[in-house]
Amino acid sequence: MIGTVQPASMAAAFADALHTAGLPVNPERAGRFARALMLAPPRTVDRLYWMARISLVSDHSQLGIFDALFTAVFTGVLDPAEQRGDPTAPSAIQAQPRPRSDSSGPVGRQQSVTGDPPPRIGGDGAGDGADCEREGVLAVAGSEERLGDTSFAELTDDEVTQMRRLVQRIVLAAPLRLTRRTRATHRVAERIDVRRTLRRAQRTGGDPVRPVHRTRRRRHRRLVLLCDVSGSMEPYARVFLSLLQGAVSGASAEAFVFSTRLTRLTRALAVQDPDEALARAAAAAPDWSGGTRLAESLRRFVTDHGRRGIARGAVVVILSDGWATDEPADVAVQMARLRRLAYRIVWVNPRQAAPGFAPTVGGMAAALPFCDAFVSGHSYAALEELAATVAATRNLPPSHS
Amino acid sequence: MTEPARPGAEAGVVERVPDVDALVGALDSVDYLTDTGLATALFMAVRLPQPLLLEGEAGVGKTEAAKALARILDTPLIRLQCYEGIDAAEALYEWNYTKQLLSIRLAESQGERLAQTELFTADYLLQRPLLRALEHPGPRPAVLLIDELDRADDDFEAFTFELLAESSVTIPELGTVHAVHPPIVVLTSNRTRDLHDALKRRCLYHWIDFPSPARTAEIIRRRVPGSAEPLALATAAAVSRLRTLELDKHPGIAEAIDWVAALTLLGAHRLDAEAVGATLGSVLKSRDDQAVARERGMAWIAGAAQ
Numbered sequence: 001m002i003g004t005v006q007p008a009s010m011a012a013a014f015a016d017a018l019h020t021a022g023l024p025v026n027p028e029r030a031g032r033f034a035r036a037l038m039l040a041p042p043r044t045v046d047r048l049y050w051m052a053r054i055s056l057v058s059d060h061s062q063l064g065i066f067d068a069l070f071t072a073v074f075t076g077v078l079d080p081a082e083q084r085g086d087p088t089a090p091s092a093i094q095a096q097p098r099p100r101s102d103s104s105g106p107v108g109r110q111q112s113v114t115g116d117p118p119p120r121i122g123g124d125g126a127g128d129g130a131d132c133e134r135e136g137v138l139a140v141a142g143s144e145e146r147l148g149d150t151s152f153a154e155l156t157d158d159e160v161t162q163m164r165r166l167v168q169r170i171v172l173a174a175p176l177r178l179t180r181r182t183r184a185t186h187r188v189a190e191r192i193d194v195r196r197t198l199r200r201a202q203r204t205g206g207d208p209v210r211p212v213h214r215t216r217r218r219r220h221r222r223l224v225l226l227c228d229v230s231g232s233m234e235p236y237a238r239v240f241l242s243l244l245q246g247a248v249s250g251a252s253a254e255a256f257v258f259s260t261r262l263t264r265l266t267r268a269l270a271v272q273d274p275d276e277a278l279a280r281a282a283a284a285a286p287d288w289s290g291g292t293r294l295a296e297s298l299r300r301f302v303t304d305h306g307r308r309g310i311a312r313g314a315v316v317v318i319l320s321d322g323w324a325t326d327e328p329a330d331v332a333v334q335m336a337r338l339r340r341l342a343y344r345i346v347w348v349n350p351r352q353a354a355p356g357f358a359p360t361v362g363g364m365a366a367a368l369p370f371c372d373a374f375v376s377g378h379s380y381a382a383l384e385e386l387a388a389t390v391a392a393t394r395n396l397p398p399s400h401s
Numbered sequence: 402m403t404e405p406a407r408p409g410a411e412a413g414v415v416e417r418v419p420d421v422d423a424l425v426g427a428l429d430s431v432d433y434l435t436d437t438g439l440a441t442a443l444f445m446a447v448r449l450p451q452p453l454l455l456e457g458e459a460g461v462g463k464t465e466a467a468k469a470l471a472r473i474l475d476t477p478l479i480r481l482q483c484y485e486g487i488d489a490a491e492a493l494y495e496w497n498y499t500k501q502l503l504s505i506r507l508a509e510s511q512g513e514r515l516a517q518t519e520l521f522t523a524d525y526l527l528q529r530p531l532l533r534a535l536e537h538p539g540p541r542p543a544v545l546l547i548d549e550l551d552r553a554d555d556d557f558e559a560f561t562f563e564l565l566a567e568s569s570v571t572i573p574e575l576g577t578v579h580a581v582h583p584p585i586v587v588l589t590s591n592r593t594r595d596l597h598d599a600l601k602r603r604c605l606y607h608w609i610d611f612p613s614p615a616r617t618a619e620i621i622r623r624r625v626p627g628s629a630e631p632l633a634l635a636t637a638a639a640v641s642r643l644r645t646l647e648l649d650k651h652p653g654i655a656e657a658i659d660w661v662a663a664l665t666l667l668g669a670h671r672l673d674a675e676a677v678g679a680t681l682g683s684v685l686k687s688r689d690d691q692a693v694a695r696e697r698g699m700a701w702i703a704g705a706a707q
Contacts, residue, residue, distance in 0.1 A: 028602060036445050040420050050441035058601040060456060060608045198498045267595060309593030
């Protein structure tokens with residue numbers, strides 16, 4: 001079968017088919033595939049499968065589409081997914097071609113819609129500084145100021161659009177932590193930087209006249225946002241998604257949404273254009289406005305992502321009303337697992353602001369003991385409070401408001 | 402953007418890795434059992450040559466693959482373990498300041514003058530893994546394993562990759578070092594964050610699946626001398642059963658090997674509920690996971706029909 005076709009043209013044709021199906025296959029990869037075919041002409045379809053897959057696929061998530069297309073092109077000879085025997089591989093039917101984007105550049109800092117530098121809330125600033133910044137935000141808000149205390153659930157569609165622009169400027173920033181990396185300082189600090197001291201000593205004939213100290217660099221902790229997009233959260237989720245996008249593009253946060261299943265949105269949201277980001281997010285998570293499987297989603301997060309390192313030492317923000325179909329006991333088990341990984345867990349429940357609210361819904365009541373802070377986040381003003389809560393360190397008393 | 406036409410692999414490498422089948426055989430001879438997928442990936446990494454990005458669950462043998470490759474090429478394995486905050490001084494090179502200072506003092510005490518250029522020579526250079534891999538004198542290229550690249554910061558990732566793409570590095574005081582034998586590069590990632598697209602574009606990609614019970618048993622038998630075949634098979638099957646449970650950490654190949662080693666040491670000839678109970682700690686290493694397994698039942702793990 002293969003012997004009759006030129007390797008180069010076959011590689012190009014198959015790569016083109018994958019490209020059309022939405023995989024990021026480029027001429028470089030196609031060229032590699034062709035060179036591999038010439039180096040060791042595959043005698044079996046199995047060999048051909050692996051050569052194509054290794055040279056053309058660049059991520060585990062692409063395997064579903066790849067396998068489907070490979071089977072379609074080299075029809076019926078074998079089913080690669082079956083042959084690989086990987087029960088966890090996504091089935092070809094479910095796999096959705098992802099919209100392509102050429103946003104391969106580094107994620108830039110957040111761009112303000114108006115071109116002004118985005119006002120920063122929370123972050124490093126405390127005390128006076130934070131107040132000034134807050135005024136800045138309200139000034140930018142201008143005519144939309146009246147929306148500040150309105151619940152997201154009561155906004156009209158136009159107002160939601162305005163609110164999204166506003167919310168996008170809220171930059172969530174997790175607290176700082178010390179890293180292993182150090183930097184030089186001339187103030188007396190924890191350690192002497194022997195290397196720099198000696199280098200400096202060369203200027204003074206080898207005598208270390210002035211010691212150089214070193215102090216540890218500080219970085220923001222990782223920030224992870226898990227947003228409930230089930231039916232009951234819909235009025236809020238449409239605004240929260242903009243918050244997620246701001247955090248991903250502005251603070252390198254990791255973003256996930258869940259209702260019946262968990263979807264990682266970090267890639268989809270890491271583009272500069274907010275509208276494009278939201279469109280990509282909507283395409284990436286197929287279960288908008290479904291039911292809530294809170295415990296299952298948390299379990300998937302901890303197992304597939306959290307334990308690999310995303311949640312370790314991170315500030316985890318969960319945006320959900322806690323209305324779930326699964327057992328409260330299961331929610332508690334998963335929250336306990338998350339608790340052991342995370343630095344702080346902040347729960348945002350927009351229903352908290354409603355009069356007479358008590359966190360008695362099964363899932364919410366089960367999750368609450370594991371949370372460091374519980375805020376409402378139902379309006380623009382409430383999201384500012386969230387920004388301050390996210391920036392808090394663990395030593396502060398949790399703000400149960 | 403396009404890659405320059407490559408001359409292909411060096412003759413010494415081509416000789417050792419003529420085709421995929423020969424590579425499977427050679428890997429087998431150094432006790433690394435592999436399937437066609439991984440063998441094809443390694444073959445392409447060596448022969449194109451092109452860096453290879455390996456991903457897969459913890460414990461499927463990503464690091465072992467690079468080690469085995471180095472063994473069959475009879476070339477050193479140079480490993481760079483990445484971690485948060487790793488920088489060029491730890492990955493590439495650093496000047497040996499203490500030695501420089503001592504030389505200055507020694508020269509002074511002997512009344513000699515030491516020129517600045519004499520202090521910045523290869524004698525005073527501490528080679529870190531990346532530089533060692535570039536300067537490897539041959540006769541065949543070294544295998545450079547960049548382990549858990551996702552743990553390093555993204556700027557370090559970009560820096561590393563530029564360096565490898567050029568196969569050269571410029572040390573301001575010394576000049577540019579060009580690799581005579583550009584290393585064979587294997588990268589691993591645990592997917593804690595997405596690697597940069599530019600990096601992925603330059604790499605071959607292979608996802609390693611957990612091996613089938615039969616292959617796991619074969620691997621165990623190679624690694625645990627004196628282990629009986631029925632025991633290895635039963636343990637491999639038990640590990641695959643454990644992997645269906647809701648565990649924090651699914652047992653990998655290393656745990657399966659530890660388990661059989663423990664069973665063999667205790668003189669167990671077959672896997673029964675009692676033997677599983679006595680050795681559970683060698684395969685499940687967290688209290689929660691053990692509780693889940695105990696709840697499911699030792700007999701079930703051991704393979705008794707229920």
